[in-house]
Amino acid sequence: MATKSRIKTEARPTSTVEQYIKVIFSQQERAEGEIVGMKQLADAMAVTPGTATSMVKHLSARALVDYTPRKGVLLTATGRKLAVTMIRRHRLIETFLEQVLGYDWTEVHEDAEALEHAVSERFIERIDTYLEYPQTDPHGDPIPDSSGAIERRLSVPLDRCSEGDQVTVVRIGDEDPEFLILMKEHMLTPGEVFLVTEINPTAGTLSVCHIESKALFTLGLAAGARILVAPIH
Amino acid sequence: MATKSRIKTEARPTSTVEQYIKVIFSQQERAEGEIVGMKQLADAMAVTPGTATSMVKHLSARALVDYTPRKGVLLTATGRKLAVTMIRRHRLIETFLEQVLGYDWTEVHEDAEALEHAVSERFIERIDTYLEYPQTDPHGDPIPDSSGAIERRLSVPLDRCSEGDQVTVVRIGDEDPEFLILMKEHMLTPGEVFLVTEINPTAGTLSVCHIESKALFTLGLAAGARILVAPIH
DNA sequence: ACTAAGACTTTGACGCATCAAAACATATAA
DNA sequence: TTATATGTTTTGATGCGTCAAAGTCTTAGT
Missing domain, CATH: 1.10.10.10 (Winged helix-like DNA-binding domain superfamily/Winged helix DNA-binding domain)
Known part of the structure; x- marks a missing residue:
């Protein structure tokens, strides 16, 4: 070619x-x-x-x-550097698609996946500038800066919290639109605050209550593992 | 993959x-x-x-x-349809890179070339909407609409004009950044108005005068063939 | 310690896109 | 008309990324 x-x-x-x-x-x-x-x-x-x-x-x-x-x-160090570059691309593109082109949070991943292998460094730097150097992507994942530094967020998977914990949603894995749509329906999006009302290892479920709306939602522990939260002290 | x-x-x-x-x-x-x-x-x-x-x-x-x-x-008809789709993609992307990401007119082509094979139809429709359905790209080339219709511009290559013609620049081929940069330096960009002051087939040159600035510029006939203009009656 | 189950590697093949070089066809000029 | 130049097709090869299937190693389980 x-x-x-x-x-x-x-x-x-x-x-x-x-x-x-x-x-x-x-x-x-x-x-x-x-x-x-x-x-x-x-x-x-x-x-x-x-x-x-x-x-x-x-x-x-x-x-x-x-x-x-x-x-x-x-x-290797080289490999890690490439990986971080790719992650930066992916997350900046996702953010761009959401913020500028009006993509929904749930449909951003697939297009980003294709674009990240095609865009030039120039393109990435321009959208970074355009977006004014965003810290996180629409899923709440941190965006490495152009030197490759990633801000490490302290957060735990939702299924490792205890009953009574009050938490802020930090991130939700970005692969599966189905899952994302469901989470969105129940307000499980980055920034929202919840109370962990029940953890039931026997049933394999956990329940949370959305502080703002008082809505209750029960999900499987496996699903809970895909949601990262920051406990509020 | x-x-x-x-x-x-x-x-x-x-x-x-x-x-x-x-x-x-x-x-x-x-x-x-x-x-x-x-x-x-x-x-x-x-x-x-x-x-x-x-x-x-x-x-x-x-x-x-x-x-x-x-x-x-x-x-074939099918091939033509695909071609027009690709041209639409290319030109919309170029327009987007220039208008939104602040690319220069002269550097837009290369990135568009890579992106056009990676973007989804959704992406194209979103940028079309975002740009409010532009008619032409930064080089002055018409952008086919989503049904594939291309507006046919009546224009002639600059080297086929006659001395004394007054013309508006309609488009400048988009492949070669070097060429584009030179043209830009002499204000040969879509929309600018010129007077054809001399055509010299023997020397293989033609000269134009930029109406607004009165600047004169002489270029080869081959270069002239790459510039499309619309005569002003 | 032996064996069976899994994980891992090798091998040979294929499709895409390409090249170099040889074989072939056609058009033009002598 | 014949020769030559030019354009075209064929053939055999290569690199990438993949698969299926056969073979090899490791690890746990008894």
Whole structure:
């Protein structure tokens, strides 16, 4: 595809590489720095384990990951830097789609996913300026700054709170529109304040009460794990 | 690359296919519906003729072009529709980059080229709305509406004017930033009014005078062919 | 300690988009 | 009409990203 003028086009990773790196990063996050196995990675990328293995070798050759055969991968410093760049892109694009183009919070993810592999650095810097350097995206996730620094938010999954806790919603995972729509219906959006009224490990449910509207809502513990909150002291 | 959930993802053409179709369309335009040869196409796509041949067979199998071996290709109705869709995307994106993100007229093309293959239809409709349905892009090219209708502008290449003609600049081809920067320096931008002061076929030059500033500018006839103007009666 | 279950790797294949180089066709000029 | 130049097609190869299936290693369970 027409990459004309051979004046040293400084190679950007393919979008596949970018995607793997992002996924490895989030797996690593989710598991607190644990090494990421091939099955896990393959599942997250929706490919077969063999594909994951060969791709990981490739990433390893590019010095983006450390690969220990039969164990798994960890990002190198370079890989981590790329991951953070991608996350910055993704979150800025999501914010832009919501704030400027009027996308709904629940439909922003898919388009951002496609755009993040196509936009130039110039584009990203322009929207960052346009939005006046936003701190978080529509889901409440922090946006790394252009040097790659991420503001670490202290927050806990909703299912690890105790009955009687009063909490502010910090973030809600951004993958599944269905889930997001449901959460939105019950006002579970970043910034809203709730009281944890019941945790029932036997039934596998937890209930919260929206302070402002007094509305009650019960959800599964697994769903609760996808919602991060900050306790109010 | 993770095209999960096999629920009939209605296949969008690859970006390569989109690119070929766009190029065939513009070659056809430029030559008033003449059949497009493989050399011509290969040059425009910056690939070898063999690549163009095999790609064209593929396009033909997808019913996007009519291919006559050893003669060339022409777009089918389907191909034309896709081409117009791509042109709409490209021009809306260019307009958006200029109007909203503050890109300069001269730097808009490259990013638009990358984005047009990544954006969703939703994205395009949102920016169209946001921009309030612009008629032309920053280069003065008409933007097809969502049904695919293009407003035909009557205009002639600057090099086909006569001495003494007074003209308004309608459009300036958008590929080459170098060229655009030079034109901009001399106020040759859409909407500006000029007087054609001299046409010299022997020297291969033409001179124009910017009405407002009285500035004179001489350029080659080939360059003149890239500038479309509307004569003022 | 042995074995079965899972995780992991290898191998061979495929589709897309490309290239180089060889073979072929056509048009024009001599 | 023949020769040459130019454009076109074919062929065989490559890199990327993928799969299926076969083979290998590791780990737990008894």
